[in-house]
Amino acid sequence: MKTKPIFCAHCQDTRDQEVKVVLEKKEIITTCPECKREIKFPYPITISEFEGLIAQHKTANEGHDVITPEKLAAQKVEEQAANDFLESL
């Protein structure tokens, strides 16, 4: 299995992602070992072009405030608390 450090937009971290080439689709598919999310890149490309796309991918996706299930649950608790407050007025 070939791996390469690639930024994951979901994890917001760079991880050694599995890299596969799907010849019939002319695509490179990378898979994050943590969240299993996949990214497609065009194929064939040179290694330097691939490196460039990986760098571009990080720039475009770093800093996203991902809404995780934990954040969503906390948000719902806050909304419920606000509703309860209004109901009690």
Place this chain on the structure above:
Amino acid sequence: MAATFQWGEDNGTQTGSPTKGTTRTLDRAEQNWKNIDDSTTAYSSSPITAGNNSYEKWTFGKFTGTYNQILTGKWAHTAGTMGTGLTIKGVVGTAYTTPSTTANANLTTDMTSAIAIGSGAAVQFGATGPEATGKAASTTANPAYTEWLTHQLQTTGSANPGETDTATMTLQYLEN
């Protein structure tokens, strides 16, 4: 009074300069990813086979009504969970090209996970249409348009059969 907002979508072969689609539809209530480049066919009639990609959706926002200025645009996927093997890629402001099912390397933003709109991609506004040059962070034009907001559903063989979850694509803006 306030601005009136509507989603729009272009389809078809690129035409003109700056480029746009041959067909433009406004007042869109959905932006379904499909295996056909149009705004009319039901998604159930043109499903995407696992391993393939949807045609790109070339969408934009249009503002009419009463306002002085439209400004501070943000665009993001803000709700909905995409399953295994599904990736939403998108980009703001690239020139229109004829939609295809090729994994578009220009779609650099990974929009698969829902994010807070505050960390969404910045969107500019201007007159005439999404294809027009001269977009800026704010506009007084009326009608006004966003840049192209382009997205594509990319799938791998691990995608499950059936419908995806609904993804909410949010365009946030200020008006005054």
